Amino acid sequence: MKDLLANPVVQSGVAPFAAGLAVAGLLIPLRLAGLAAGAGFLAAVWLIGNFGFAPLTATRRIVVLALAAPVLGALADLAFRPTRATAPALGAIFGAAAIWAFWSVLSQKDLPQGLVAAAGVAALVAWIVAFTASLQGDSVRAAAAGLALGVGTGVAAVLGASALLGQYGLALGSACGAFLLLVMVLGRRVAAGTTLALSASVAASLLGAGALLLAQLPWTALAALALVPVAVRLPLPEKSPAWLQAIVASIYSLAPAGAACFLAWQAGRGAGA
Amino acid sequence: MKTKKTVACLGVAVLPLGALAAPEIYTIDPYHTYAHFEVDHLGVSRMRGRFDRTSGRFTIDRAAKTGSVELAIETASLTTGDNDKGSRPRARDEHLRGADFFNVAEFPRMTFKSTGVKFSGDSPAEITGQLTLLGVSRPLTIKVTRWVCKDNPMNRRPMCGGNGAGALKRSDFGMKYGIPAVGDELDLFFEFEGYRD
Numbered sequence: 001m002k003d004l005l006a007n008p009v010v011q012s013g014v015a016p017f018a019a020g021l022a023v024a025g026l027l028i029p030l031r032l033a034g035l036a037a038g039a040g041f042l043a044a045v046w047l048i049g050n051f052g053f054a055p056l057t058a059t060r061r062i063v064v065l066a067l068a069a070p071v072l073g074a075l076a077d078l079a080f081r082p083t084r085a086t087a088p089a090l091g092a093i094f095g096a097a098a099i100w101a102f103w104s105v106l107s108q109k110d111l112p113q114g115l116v117a118a119a120g121v122a123a124l125v126a127w128i129v130a131f132t133a134s135l136q137g138d139s140v141r142a143a144a145a146g147l148a149l150g151v152g153t154g155v156a157a158v159l160g161a162s163a164l165l166g167q168y169g170l171a172l173g174s175a176c177g178a179f180l181l182l183v184m185v186l187g188r189r190v191a192a193g194t195t196l197a198l199s200a201s202v203a204a205s206l207l208g209a210g211a212l213l214l215a216q217l218p219w220t221a222l223a224a225l226a227l228v229p230v231a232v233r234l235p236l237p238e239k240s241p242a243w244l245q246a247i248v249a250s251i252y253s254l255a256p257a258g259a260a261c262f263l264a265w266q267a268g269r270g271a272g273a
Numbered sequence: 274m275k276t277k278k279t280v281a282c283l284g285v286a287v288l289p290l291g292a293l294a295a296p297e298i299y300t301i302d303p304y305h306t307y308a309h310f311e312v313d314h315l316g317v318s319r320m321r322g323r324f325d326r327t328s329g330r331f332t333i334d335r336a337a338k339t340g341s342v343e344l345a346i347e348t349a350s351l352t353t354g355d356n357d358k359g360s361r362p363r364a365r366d367e368h369l370r371g372a373d374f375f376n377v378a379e380f381p382r383m384t385f386k387s388t389g390v391k392f393s394g395d396s397p398a399e400i401t402g403q404l405t406l407l408g409v410s411r412p413l414t415i416k417v418t419r420w421v422c423k424d425n426p427m428n429r430r431p432m433c434g435g436n437g438a439g440a441l442k443r444s445d446f447g448m449k450y451g452i453p454a455v456g457d458e459l460d461l462f463f464e465f466e467g468y469r470d
């Protein structure tokens with residue numbers, strides 16, 4: 001059993017998928033099925049064994065923010081009615097939080113380089129969070145975006161020399177995939193809400209930024225990932241069943257994620273040749 | 274008058290002895306000081322790597338049999354001989370420098386600060402202290418396996434140096450990735466030389 005739980009496939013694939021499916025299934029009546037993303041991410045952090053907060057490294061700050069996001073999302077879903085300003089506001093909040101997450105790295109850079117990196121990371125996180133959070137009312141698109149952001153960030157991070165961040169990303173993708181599976185089976189009544197959209201976007205964007213700053217993920221790969229929540233807005237066959245819409249939305253969202261992985265792969269090969 | 278002369282003579286006679294008994298301070302020679310590590314790989318081989326840049330100082334007071342060491346090891350300078358990606362996306366050294374292992378972007382150096390030195394005769398034999406790696410400080414004992422002091426035959430400057438070894442568990446410092454495929458136990462070896470200030 002110990003060996004099984006130590007297997008990376010279980011840690012970042014099977015367990016997060018099972019956790020996401022169970023949480024989403026159980027919480028549908030409460031309209032909190034979106035907690036699936038956070039549950040899958042938490043399962044991976046727990047199994048990989050990095051559930052500690054001292055010292056509060058950049059990776060651990062990513063975990064803190066990724067676990068705060070579903071809580072904030074659930075509060076937003078239960079206590080507030082989202083307005084047009086909600087998504088940009090959440091983007092701005094988590095963009096600023098990204099600077100806190102990576103302060104220990106950014107503060108060691110020369111001032112101009114640090115400012116550029118801080119601005120770039122904050123803009124990336126704000127963009128992905130704002131554009132994904134605004135999908136909160138569309139379960140199919142939100143889950144497809146979460147799936148692609150998670151898988152894309154995960155694979156790209158592994159190629160960018162960080163298996164740990166990669167595992168976290170893949171876990172997020174697995175959990176969003178579990179949620180999407182429920183949507184395909186049960187239809188759009190499975191609500192993603194701000195809970196899922198925020199959980200997926202905050203975790204994925206921070207993991208991507210982490211792979212850029214702490215490992216060797218090229219910024220071009222992150223730029224491609226930033227297109228995921230935009231690409232998923234392409235027209236869907238609205239009159240078709242949910243499972244077909246989910247497949248089409250996943251194709252839209254996985255295309256830029258695949259491009260991100262390709263760019264990460266190429267950057268590594270090009271630099272080393 | 275005679276008493277004053279005696280005191281002055283004694284003072285002159287004692288002065289060199291006092292100077293000899295004072296702690297001597299040495300600055301690490303970065304060209305002849307390296308930290309190496311060795312770790313189990315898949316239970317097959319013991320893989321070795323080296324940190325190419327180390328700086329610091331050490332002091333020794335032979336009369337009092339005390340000393341101290343402060344070292345700063347640039348973790349970004351590590352090499353295991355695999356820095357060429359070839360057809361792979363990343364080389365092993367890049368992975369070791371990344372967040373999974375030494376996380377050099379966030380923690381560009383590890384430091385060792387001694388808390389005590391045990392002597393065997395006139396030579397330091399064991400140095401205890403705190404190793405700080407990845408923002409975590411843990412005790413580390415370095416056994417001094419070789420210790421020599423002499424004048425450098427080329428530039429005639431007084432120098433001391435030798436070799437030391439210690440061991441740590443990387444998981445104690447939060448470096449958990451890859452355990453047990455990549456071993457938890459990390460052996461450290463030092464070759465060091467320093468010139469007296």
